[in-house]
Amino acid sequence: MANSTESPNSTWLTLSITLTLASISASSAVYFWSKRRDGDLDQKQLIINELEKSLKESLKKCAAERQGRIRAQQDLRKAMLQSKSDNLKTTYPMAPIGIIRSCFSTRNGTPRQPLIVPLARARLTFDAALVPPASLEGLEEYSHCWIIYVFHLNTDLDKLWKDPSRSKLKAKVRVPRLKGEKMGLFATRSPHRPCPIGLTVAKVESVQGNSILLSGVDLVDGTPVLDVKPYLPYCDSIEGATVPHWVKMDDLLTVASVDFSDDFLTTLTNCWPAIDKKSLYTSPEEFQTLIKQVLSWDIRSVSQRTQVEENCEKTNNEQDNPDERRDIIYHLNLEGLDVSYRITSKSNVLVENVTLQNNIISESGTV
Numbered sequence: 535m536a537n538s539t540e541s542p543n544s545t546w547l548t549l550s551i552t553l554t555l556a557s558i559s560a561s562s563a564v565y566f567w568s569k570r571r572d573g574d575l576d577q578k579q580l581i582i583n584e585l586e587k588s589l590k591e592s593l594k595k596c597a598a599e600r601q602g603r604i605r606a607q608q609d610l611r612k613a614m615l616q617s618k619s620d621n622l623k624t625t626y627p628m629a630p631i632g633i634i635r636s637c638f639s640t641r642n643g644t645p646r647q648p649l650i651v652p653l654a655r656a657r658l659t660f661d662a663a664l665v666p667p668a669s670l671e672g673l674e675e676y677s678h679c680w681i682i683y684v685f686h687l688n689t690d691l692d693k694l695w696k697d698p699s700r701s702k703l704k705a706k707v708r709v710p711r712l713k714g715e716k717m718g719l720f721a722t723r724s725p726h727r728p729c730p731i732g733l734t735v736a737k738v739e740s741v742q743g744n745s746i747l748l749s750g751v752d753l754v755d756g757t758p759v760l761d762v763k764p765y766l767p768y769c770d771s772i773e774g775a776t777v778p779h780w781v782k783m784d785d786l787l788t789v790a791s792v793d794f795s796d797d798f799l800t801t802l803t804n805c806w807p808a809i810d811k812k813s814l815y816t817s818p819e820e821f822q823t824l825i826k827q828v829l830s831w832d833i834r835s836v837s838q839r840t841q842v843e844e845n846c847e848k849t850n851n852e853q854d855n856p857d858e859r860r861d862i863i864y865h866l867n868l869e870g871l872d873v874s875y876r877i878t879s880k881s882n883v884l885v886e887n888v889t890l891q892n893n894i895i896s897e898s899g900t901v
Contacts, residue, residue, distance in 0.1 A: 630758035632660040639867035649750040655814040678765035685730035
């Protein structure tokens, strides 16, 4: 009888062949996958190498370009600063970055030095196109700052455009503390200088957007500002620094007392609505304190004091008890208000009246 089923040896042979074929297929798959993976890795490494090479070449090119720009800038600066002739002056283009809005309407009455009138306020507003508000971040953490500015109201600015041989800038200036005696220009802080640049320090009250509220200023309204730097006590305050004796003679510029007429505050209160919205001060009473601080120093010019002293000396020879100074009325302009006062021979100041200036009257409609 024929056997219809396979023998055990045949079945085992079939299984062996199947397993062998499967093993070969698996090995082939692993081999080809490994080769493909190795190929991918080689391709990635090749790309990385190319990128690194390109990066190095770009950095090298940028460094060369930067060195080229630096050399070009140096050559340009040298060419611009090199005089074409002995008569050509070297100039540096600088423009104001901000403007001062101060309580002092005119030069007369503006303190001769900073911080001697603590209530003297000003707002420095920067040109937004030149100075973004972010530039002021951190300044509010300082108590004081240096301000570099231009003496824009000097009456001799036209001399800056003249040939040095014809400018006739004075080598010596009259010093108030020396009663008009002359001193070398650079031994003083006179505003009349070969380059009319001023340096002052002020208290930082607050930083508001693109402006700084300052106090203790000696800056007149409209002053152009060139730069602001923080005040650093550890290096800006020099221990043991010395000055000439005449600089210490503050008593020559102080007054004995400052008094107000009986109706002065009432008159000031009546004028207040015309300047209230634009004023740097909160009330007539605070403004009156400012006036007292300003007039606590003799703000008259050297020529004004000298003329009065000469008149008094002349009158003393003709009368027993004259007081010529009582007949002279002086004026102080603050925030558009005209403050009139007298000063006696004993340096007593009497503040008599306050009125609105014409421009304030026309703006407010107040009579």
